[in-house]
Amino acid sequence: MEALDILFTASLWAAVIRIASPLIFGTLGELICERAGVLNLGIEGIMTAGAFAGWLTVYLGGGLWMGVAVAALAGAMFGLLHGTLVVPLGLSQHVTGIGVTLLSTSLCYYAYRLVFPEVTSPPKIEPFQPLSVPVLSDIPLLGPALFQQSPLTYLAFAMVVAVSWFLYRTPAGLAVRTVGENPAAAEAQGMNVTTIRILAVMAGSALMGVGGSFITLSAFNSFFFEMMNGRGWICIALVVFSAWHPGKALLGALLFGLFDAYQLRLQQLASAAVPYQVFLMMPYVLSIIALIVMSRRVAYPRALMVPYRKGER
Amino acid sequence: MRLEPLEKRSTFRMIALPVLALIFAMAICAVLVMLSGASPFQVFGLMVKGALGSRFAALETLTRATPLIFTGLAAAVAFRAKLWNIGAEAQLYIGAVMTVVMGTGLLPLPWPILWPVLMISAMLGGALVLSVPTFLKTRFGVDEVVTTLLLNFVALLFVSMLLEGVLKDPMGLGWPQSKKVLADAVLPRLVSGKRLHLGFVIAILAAVVVWIIDRRSALGYEMRAVGHNAKAAHFAGIPVNTVLAKTALLSGGLAGLAGWSEVTGLKGNLTLDLSPGFGYTGIVVAMLAMLHPLGVIASAIFVAAVFVGADAMSRTAGVPSYIAQVMVATSLLSMVSAIMLTRYRVRWR
Amino acid sequence: MSAPVLSISRVSKRFGPLLANDAISLEVGPGEILGLLGENGAGKTTLMNILFGHYVADEGEIRVNGKVLPPGEPRAALEAGIGMVHQHFTLADNLTVLDNIILGTEPLWRWRSDHGEARARIRQLSEDFGLAVHPDAVVSTLSVGERQRVEILKALYRQARILILDEPTAVLAPQEATALFATLKRFVARGLSIIFISHKLGEIMDACHRVAILRSGKLVAQKDIADVTRAELAELMVGRLVPQPKAVAQEPGVPLLGLAHVSVRRGAASLRDVMLQVRAGEIVGIAGVSGNGQSLLADVVGGLLPPETGTVQVNGAPLSAISPRLMVECGVARIPEDRHAEGLIGDMSITENVVSEAYRSRFSSHGFIDWSAAAAFARTIIDDYGVKCPGPQARVRLLSGGNMQKLILGRVMNANPCVVLANQPTRGLDVGAVAYVHEQLLKARSNGAGVLLISEDLDELLALADQIAVIYQGQVSPLMARPMVDIGRLGLMMAGQGFIHGEQDHAA
Numbered sequence A: 001m002e003a004l005d006i007l008f009t010a011s012l013w014a015a016v017i018r019i020a021s022p023l024i025f026g027t028l029g030e031l032i033c034e035r036a037g038v039l040n041l042g043i044e045g046i047m048t049a050g051a052f053a054g055w056l057t058v059y060l061g062g063g064l065w066m067g068v069a070v071a072a073l074a075g076a077m078f079g080l081l082h083g084t085l086v087v088p089l090g091l092s093q094h095v096t097g098i099g100v101t102l103l104s105t106s107l108c109y110y111a112y113r114l115v116f117p118e119v120t121s122p123p124k125i126e127p128f129q130p131l132s133v134p135v136l137s138d139i140p141l142l143g144p145a146l147f148q149q150s151p152l153t154y155l156a157f158a159m160v161v162a163v164s165w166f167l168y169r170t171p172a173g174l175a176v177r178t179v180g181e182n183p184a185a186a187e188a189q190g191m192n193v194t195t196i197r198i199l200a201v202m203a204g205s206a207l208m209g210v211g212g213s214f215i216t217l218s219a220f221n222s223f224f225f226e227m228m229n230g231r232g233w234i235c236i237a238l239v240v241f242s243a244w245h246p247g248k249a250l251l252g253a254l255l256f257g258l259f260d261a262y263q264l265r266l267q268q269l270a271s272a273a274v275p276y277q278v279f280l281m282m283p284y285v286l287s288i289i290a291l292i293v294m295s296r297r298v299a300y301p302r303a304l305m306v307p308y309r310k311g312e313r
Numbered sequence B: 001m002r003l004e005p006l007e008k009r010s011t012f013r014m015i016a017l018p019v020l021a022l023i024f025a026m027a028i029c030a031v032l033v034m035l036s037g038a039s040p041f042q043v044f045g046l047m048v049k050g051a052l053g054s055r056f057a058a059l060e061t062l063t064r065a066t067p068l069i070f071t072g073l074a075a076a077v078a079f080r081a082k083l084w085n086i087g088a089e090a091q092l093y094i095g096a097v098m099t100v101v102m103g104t105g106l107l108p109l110p111w112p113i114l115w116p117v118l119m120i121s122a123m124l125g126g127a128l129v130l131s132v133p134t135f136l137k138t139r140f141g142v143d144e145v146v147t148t149l150l151l152n153f154v155a156l157l158f159v160s161m162l163l164e165g166v167l168k169d170p171m172g173l174g175w176p177q178s179k180k181v182l183a184d185a186v187l188p189r190l191v192s193g194k195r196l197h198l199g200f201v202i203a204i205l206a207a208v209v210v211w212i213i214d215r216r217s218a219l220g221y222e223m224r225a226v227g228h229n230a231k232a233a234h235f236a237g238i239p240v241n242t243v244l245a246k247t248a249l250l251s252g253g254l255a256g257l258a259g260w261s262e263v264t265g266l267k268g269n270l271t272l273d274l275s276p277g278f279g280y281t282g283i284v285v286a287m288l289a290m291l292h293p294l295g296v297i298a299s300a301i302f303v304a305a306v307f308v309g310a311d312a313m314s315r316t317a318g319v320p321s322y323i324a325q326v327m328v329a330t331s332l333l334s335m336v337s338a339i340m341l342t343r344y345r346v347r348w349r
Numbered sequence C: 001m002s003a004p005v006l007s008i009s010r011v012s013k014r015f016g017p018l019l020a021n022d023a024i025s026l027e028v029g030p031g032e033i034l035g036l037l038g039e040n041g042a043g044k045t046t047l048m049n050i051l052f053g054h055y056v057a058d059e060g061e062i063r064v065n066g067k068v069l070p071p072g073e074p075r076a077a078l079e080a081g082i083g084m085v086h087q088h089f090t091l092a093d094n095l096t097v098l099d100n101i102i103l104g105t106e107p108l109w110r111w112r113s114d115h116g117e118a119r120a121r122i123r124q125l126s127e128d129f130g131l132a133v134h135p136d137a138v139v140s141t142l143s144v145g146e147r148q149r150v151e152i153l154k155a156l157y158r159q160a161r162i163l164i165l166d167e168p169t170a171v172l173a174p175q176e177a178t179a180l181f182a183t184l185k186r187f188v189a190r191g192l193s194i195i196f197i198s199h200k201l202g203e204i205m206d207a208c209h210r211v212a213i214l215r216s217g218k219l220v221a222q223k224d225i226a227d228v229t230r231a232e233l234a235e236l237m238v239g240r241l242v243p244q245p246k247a248v249a250q251e252p253g254v255p256l257l258g259l260a261h262v263s264v265r266r267g268a269a270s271l272r273d274v275m276l277q278v279r280a281g282e283i284v285g286i287a288g289v290s291g292n293g294q295s296l297l298a299d300v301v302g303g304l305l306p307p308e309t310g311t312v313q314v315n316g317a318p319l320s321a322i323s324p325r326l327m328v329e330c331g332v333a334r335i336p337e338d339r340h341a342e343g344l345i346g347d348m349s350i351t352e353n354v355v356s357e358a359y360r361s362r363f364s365s366h367g368f369i370d371w372s373a374a375a376a377f378a379r380t381i382i383d384d385y386g387v388k389c390p391g392p393q394a395r396v397r398l399l400s401g402g403n404m405q406k407l408i409l410g411r412v413m414n415a416n417p418c419v420v421l422a423n424q425p426t427r428g429l430d431v432g433a434v435a436y437v438h439e440q441l442l443k444a445r446s447n448g449a450g451v452l453l454i455s456e457d458l459d460e461l462l463a464l465a466d467q468i469a470v471i472y473q474g475q476v477s478p479l480m481a482r483p484m485v486d487i488g489r490l491g492l493m494m495a496g497q498g499f500i501h502g503e504q505d506h507a508a
Helices: A010-035 A043-059 A064-086 A093-115 A142-147 A150-171 A171-181 A183-188 A193-219 A230-243 A246-270 A277-294 B012-034 B042-051 B057-080 B088-103 B112-141 B146-162 B199-216 B220-228 B230-236 B238-269 B278-288 B293-317 B323-344 C044-051 C072-077 C099-103 C115-129 C146-155 C174-189 C199-209 C230-238 C294-302 C324-329 C339-343 C348-355 C371-384 C400-412 C431-446 C456-466 C487-494
Strands: B002-005 B344-347 C006-015 C017-029 C033-037 C061-064 C082-085 C162-166 C191-198 C210-215 C219-224 C255-266 C269-279 C283-287 C310-314 C317-319 C331-337 C419-423 C450-452 C468-470
Touching: A010 A043, A010 A142, A010 A150, A010 A171, A010 A193, A010 A230, A010 A246, A043 A064, A043 A093, A043 A193, A043 A230, A064 A093, A064 A193, A064 B323, A093 B278, A093 B323, A142 C072, A150 A171, A150 A193, A150 A246, A171 A183, A171 A193, A171 C099, A183 A193, A193 A230, A230 A246, A230 A277, A230 B146, A246 A277, A277 B146, B012 B042, B012 B323, B042 B057, B042 B293, B057 B088, B057 B199, B057 B220, B057 B238, B057 B293, B088 B112, B088 B146, B088 B238, B088 C174, B088 C456, B112 B146, B112 B238, B199 B220, B199 B238, B199 B293, B220 B238, B220 C294, B220 C348, B230 B238, B230 C324, B230 C339, B230 C419, B238 B278, B238 C283, B278 B293, B278 B323, B293 B323, B323 B344, C006 C162, C017 C044, C017 C061, C017 C219, C017 C331, C017 C419, C033 C044, C033 C199, C044 C162, C044 C191, C072 C082, C082 C146, C099 C115, C099 C146, C115 C146, C115 C174, C146 C174, C146 C283, C174 C191, C174 C199, C174 C487, C199 C219, C199 C230, C210 C230, C219 C230, C219 C283, C255 C450, C269 C283, C269 C450, C283 C431, C283 C456, C283 C487, C294 C324, C294 C331, C294 C419, C294 C450, C324 C331, C331 C400, C339 C400, C348 C371, C348 C400, C371 C400, C400 C431, C419 C431, C450 C456, C456 C487, C468 C487
Parallel strands: C033 C191, C033 C210, C082 C162, C162 C191, C283 C450, C283 C468, C331 C419, C419 C450
Antiparallel strands: B002 B344, C006 C017, C006 C061, C210 C219, C255 C269, C255 C310, C310 C317
C-alpha cells in the first residue's frame, strides 16, 4: 500500500473520527472555561478522572450511559475545586491547574489500587458498540467513517453545535463571554462574576470528564495508568488553534485526528526505516507548530487568566 | 465574598497559615487512608518511621531529595520571573542524555576535569530544551505552559529512541539502557555502603548560589521585576526578553543538573525510568518553599520523606503508596491557598 | 421640591484608617440634576459605589422612591431604576453594542436571546434621546464619545429613572461635552433624575440645578446653583486656598527634544508625520481628547515605541535605535500615564522601585547590586520629595496615588534631566498632590529642562504650558504660544477642525 492510498481507506477516516472524539469533548470543555476567563490546566487530570470514574461505574454494574454521567459529575467536581481556588481566591491559574491535575490523577490511581490491590491484567468492561445509522452507513468511504461510530462520537458532534448555540445565542452564553472579556462590564449589569465563572468551569470540566470516559468506555475497555498520555495538553493547544470558536475546535480536532491516524498507518508502512518514536512525537510537535502558526492571529479572551476582584481597578 | 489586601503581613499569619495548610492536607489524606480500612495514625506513624526512623531511612530520604532540590530550584527560579516552566521533566532527561553522551567514554578525562565538563554539558542540554519555549514565548507570544508540557512527551520519546538506537548499551542484554558512565564521572558516596552521594551536597550549594543570585545580583532583581510587572520593568528599561532568556538558561540548567546527578550519583546509566516525575514534583517543591531558594532544600526533603515513607508504609500496611502523591498534591493546593491568605483578608460581604 | 426619588441617609464607609464617607445625607428629586462636587479622594466615587451596590456601607441606608435598597447588590440597584455611567467604561470591547446593552436584562436560562426586539428598542431609544450608535457595531471600533452613548443607552434600556454620571466629560472634547449637557436636559425634561459627578466647577455651574459638595468624606454644603458663585464653590470644595501655579516668564534656550516626520502605527492607533520641538526652559503642552495618539507620542519619546519613519533628537543628537534605557541615559525623565501598570512595581519595595532605571549604572558592580547604597538613595528621595511611607522597605502598593507619583518624580527628577516627559501626570490626584506635581514641572523648567506635558485637562495646560499643540487622530498641530490661544478654537481643533485627515478615517 502506498502512502497516498491510505487516504482513501474507510478505516483511516473512521480512525480519524475515533481519535478526534475525546479531543472534541476536551477542547470544547477547555474552550468554555477559557471563554469565561479561566485557564484550566486541570484538564489532563480531569479527563483521567472522567476515564476512571466512568469506567469504575460500569465495572461496578452501572450502565454505560450511567458511566458517562458519573464521568461528567466527577469532572464537574474537580472543576468546582479549580474554580473555587482560582476565581474567588484568585490563585495562580497555572499552579492551581497543575495541582488539580496532580491531585485528580493521583486520587484515581490511589482509588484504583484500593479497589484492585493485586491485579496483574486490568479488569475489562463491555464498552460502547458502534451504532450504525441505517442507509447513511452504506455510503462508500464516508459511510463507515461517519455513521458507524460509538454513540459518544455522535454526542461529541452534537456538543459542537450545542456549545456554539449556547455561547452565541443564549443569554447565559453572552454572560460567559462577557466575564471572559471584561468582568467589570458583567458586574455593572448586575451579574455575579464569581458564580458565572465557577459554573462555566464546572460545565467545561464536565465535558472534559465525558471526553475522558470516551477513552475507557469506547476506545478501550479498561483503565490503565498514564492512559491520557497528554491528550489534555493537546486540547489546550487545540483551543488556541481554534481561536476560541467551537466550530474551529472541531476542525482542529479532526485535523489532529487525521495526522495521528495517518502517522499510525505510515509507521506500519515505514517499518524499521524510521524509528517509531518519531511518529509518536508527531502529535506533540504538531500541536506546538499549530500554536506558533496561530499565536499571532488570535484575539483571545481579554480577561483570560486575570483574576477579578470586586471594586478593584 | 471579597479579598482585601492586608496592610502588613503579620508574622503570625506567615507561620500559622502554612502550618494549618499542611495539617489540612494531612487530614484529607487521613480520610483517604481510612477508606482503605487502615488506621491513619498507624499509617502516618509507619510513614514517618519509613522516612526518618532509621539512619538508612533518613539517608534514603536525602538521596530522594537530591533531584527534587534541583528541579525545585528550576521551578522556583522560573516562577519568580513568571516563566511557567512545567517542563523540568524534559530538561532533566536531556541533561541526563548529555551526561551519558559525554561521560561514557567520549572524553577519557580525570575526574577534576570530567565532572565540570559533564555538569556544564547537562546544564546546556537542559537550558537548550527550555530555550525553545522561551523563544517561542518572547518571539511569537506562544504560551510556554503548553509548549513545555508537550515537550515533556517529545523528550521522553526522544530518549526512548536514543536508548533503542545510538545510545543503546550493546552489553545491555537488549534492554533500552545506555552504557555506564566512566568511573571518573561517578560521584562518590557520602556514607560508604549507603546510596547518598555527593550530588546532595552539590544540590545544596546550587540552592545557596541561586539564593545569592536572587538576593544580591542585578539579574535576580531583574527576574523579580519582570515577574511582578513585566510592563513596568520594560518601561524602566529592563530588557524583559533578555531577562527571560537568562532565566530559561538558569532554570533549564538546574533541571539538567538533576539528570546529571541521578546518572552519575545514583544510577550510573540512563534508562527510561530515571525520573518518576521529579520534574513535576519540583513544581510542588518550589511552591511549598514559597519560591525561596533555601526553602527549596527543606521542602524537597519533606516531599522526599513523604514518598520514601509511603513506599515503606505500603509494603507493611498495604495502603497504596499513591497516597504519597495525593498528599503532595493536596499540600500544594492548600499551601498556595494559605500563601494567598497571608496577604489578603477574607471579607464575607 | 416634590417627594425625593432617591434619598441617602447618614451613609458612612471606612477603609482601614480612612473614613471615605462620613454620615452623608443627600436627596434627589424627580427631574433634577444634582451636581456632586469634590476633588479626587473626597469620597464621591465611594458614595456612588455604595449607591450602586459595589460596596456595602458601614452605616446608613439608601431609599429609592421610599423603598430601602438592599446593600451590596448591584442587581437590586439596577432593578430599582438606578443606572450608572462609570468614568472607566464597563464595556466588553470584543462584543457588539447590542450584546453589551442586553447583557443581564434577560433571564439567564433561556434557550435563545431575542435580538430582533432588542435591536428595535435600542433604535427607538437612540432616536428619542439623540444618542446615535449602531447596535451591531463592535465596541472596539467605536470612538470614546460613542462608547459613552452606549453606556447611557445601557441605563436607558433598563428603564433607569436615576442616572449617575461619574466624571463624564473627562474623555470628551469641549463641544462634545456641550452636546452631552443638552442630552441631559432632554432626560430631565422627561422626569429622569441625574447625579452628575465632577471636580470641574465650570461644568457643575453649566449643567446642574443643585450642587452637593464633598470634602474629605464629609458633605460640606448643598446649594442651588442660582445661589452660588464659582469662587464660593471652589472654596467649599478645597477648604483652603490653593496657590495657583505661576510660571515666571523666561526666554527658551536651545532645542532639547525634536521629533521630525515621525510616523508609527500600533493596532488601530497611529501617529502621522509628527513635527514637534521642545526647547530648554519651556513647557510644551499637548492637548487632545483621550485616545487620539497621546499614548503613542508618549511611548515614542519614552523609548518604548521606535518610530517607523522619521527621527527623534534628544539634546541635539539624533537617536538611531531608541529604547527605554537609551532614553534614560540621554537624560529623559519619563512620568508615565499609568502609575500602577507602568510606573511602579506594586509588589516590590520603595528601594527596589527607585533604582529600577539606574540599578545597572549607579548601584551595581560586577553584576551585584549594592542594596545599602540603594536604600540610602531611597531614603534621600523619601525625604526630598516628602513621600509618606513607613520606610524604604515598604511595598509600593500600599502608598496613596499622590505618594506614588512623588516616588516617580523623585526617581526621574533627581538626576537633573534635560527633557521631562509628563503624560497625564496629575490624573486621579488630589489638589495637594496636583500642586506638587505642577511645582516640580515648573522647577524643571526653571532649571533649563524642556518639558513635554501631555494632558487631557485644558485648565492644566493653560496654566503651565508656554506653547500648546493639539493632537487629533495621530496628527499634531503646529505649536501656538499660550497668549495667542483661544479656548473656543482649541476646542474645535480637539474635535478635528483644521486637520487634513478628518472624519472619513473616523467612520471606520
